[in-house]
Amino acid sequence: MMSNEQAAELFREYRKTGDIKIRNQLVENYMYVAEILAKKFAGRGVEYDDLLQVAAEALISGVEKFDPDLGNQFTTYITPTITGIIRNYFRDYSRSVRLPRKLYALSAKVKAAVNDFYTKNGVKPTVKQLSEILGEDEESIIEAMESKTPVSLDAPVKGTDGEAPMYEVIADDASSFENFEDADALRTEIKKLDENEQRVINLRFVQGKSQAEVGKILGVSQMFVSRAERKIIAKLKEALLK
Amino acid sequence: MMKDFKISFCLSDSQYFTALRLAVGGVCAAADIDVDAAEDFKVCVTESCLILKNCGFSGADVTLRTDEGLVAEVEGRSADRLSEGENELSLSLISALVSSCKITKQGNAISKVVLKL
Numbered sequence: 001m002m003s004n005e006q007a008a009e010l011f012r013e014y015r016k017t018g019d020i021k022i023r024n025q026l027v028e029n030y031m032y033v034a035e036i037l038a039k040k041f042a043g044r045g046v047e048y049d050d051l052l053q054v055a056a057e058a059l060i061s062g063v064e065k066f067d068p069d070l071g072n073q074f075t076t077y078i079t080p081t082i083t084g085i086i087r088n089y090f091r092d093y094s095r096s097v098r099l100p101r102k103l104y105a106l107s108a109k110v111k112a113a114v115n116d117f118y119t120k121n122g123v124k125p126t127v128k129q130l131s132e133i134l135g136e137d138e139e140s141i142i143e144a145m146e147s148k149t150p151v152s153l154d155a156p157v158k159g160t161d162g163e164a165p166m167y168e169v170i171a172d173d174a175s176s177f178e179n180f181e182d183a184d185a186l187r188t189e190i191k192k193l194d195e196n197e198q199r200v201i202n203l204r205f206v207q208g209k210s211q212a213e214v215g216k217i218l219g220v221s222q223m224f225v226s227r228a229e230r231k232i233i234a235k236l237k238e239a240l241l242k
Numbered sequence: 243m244m245k246d247f248k249i250s251f252c253l254s255d256s257q258y259f260t261a262l263r264l265a266v267g268g269v270c271a272a273a274d275i276d277v278d279a280a281e282d283f284k285v286c287v288t289e290s291c292l293i294l295k296n297c298g299f300s301g302a303d304v305t306l307r308t309d310e311g312l313v314a315e316v317e318g319r320s321a322d323r324l325s326e327g328e329n330e331l332s333l334s335l336i337s338a339l340v341s342s343c344k345i346t347k348q349g350n351a352i353s354k355v356v357l358k359l
Contacts, residue, residue: 033331037335040285041281079334079338080335080337090278
């Protein structure tokens with residue numbers, strides 16, 4: 001490994017000539033920094049090799065930009081640069097659903113501001129107060145608050161009798177049926193269903209209740225409602241497609 | 243009342259570093275710190291312990307406080323001979339991850355690191 005003085009001399013030469021061989025020599029000399037930092041961030045859900053690649057790219061870019069005559073050692077300059085790029089990489093790629101970086105950062109700020117406000121005032125802040133504290137518009141605050149916990153629609157949810165995917169237990173938007181070309185035909189077919197089936201349809205698609213809620217009202221399990229719903233929809237589809 | 247969480251351990255045993263990371267993670271969770279910031283803070287606390295080890299300390303006292311944000315005071319304990327050590331990279335890493343880092347020296351050697359998230 002070369003001394004700081006030797007490295008500074010090489011950096012000067014590289015800045016003067018742009019010789020790629022000198023750049024590579026410097027990158028090889030400081031590759032240990034990328035390796036150390038990649039190891040520090042390993043075990044957070046991203047492979048070490050991926051982190052090393054990100055760190056190495058940041059190192060190359062740092063070598064290309066570094067000016068030894070600005071008074072810093074290269075390691076002092078490059079460590080926060082690589083660290084920042086690795087952290088951005090985590091934010092961008094290691095989440096189940098990718099959130100815009102600004103939104104994610106604001107979400108963390110909102111959380112901190114809520115805690116801070118609560119500590120000082122003993123009550124939780126309103127969105128308006130958060131907007132004033134953080135200097136962000138109210139809509140962004142709300143969006144950031146909503147973005148905290150992305151959940152997959154396929155994620156299993158435990159019910160009274162086993163697991164079901166999230167999309168089956170959340171309430172449907174009542175507008176789901178709006179696109180039917182022949183709403184009258186649908187109404188007619190619904191009227192032909194038995195009383196219980198009509199009740200399921202009313203609770204699920206008119207009142208927008210979840211399968212679990214419907215189950216509670218009718219005194220049956222969520223799975224029972226799920227099966228009944230599938231049967232009713234199949235029956236209606238068949239009738240409408242005749 | 244100030245709520246402190248204190249850990250004293252031997253720096254020569256690497257398994258204690260794992261125990262330290264777990265404890266720091268637990269305090270971060272109790273302080274409602276988001277997961278990324280908690281991971282960063284764990285790196286900084288263990289890195290501070292490595293700095294003390296590099297400087298010649300054989301043990302460390304770590305105090306975690308949650309009364310003014312999250313604060314960790316990492317102080318060296320028991321040393322036969324202290325030296326400056328090579329800590330530039332560790333200090334740069336810590337500076338990049340926490341909002342403030344104060345160091346105290348005994349001669350040339352770092353004897354205490356105070357981190358604030």
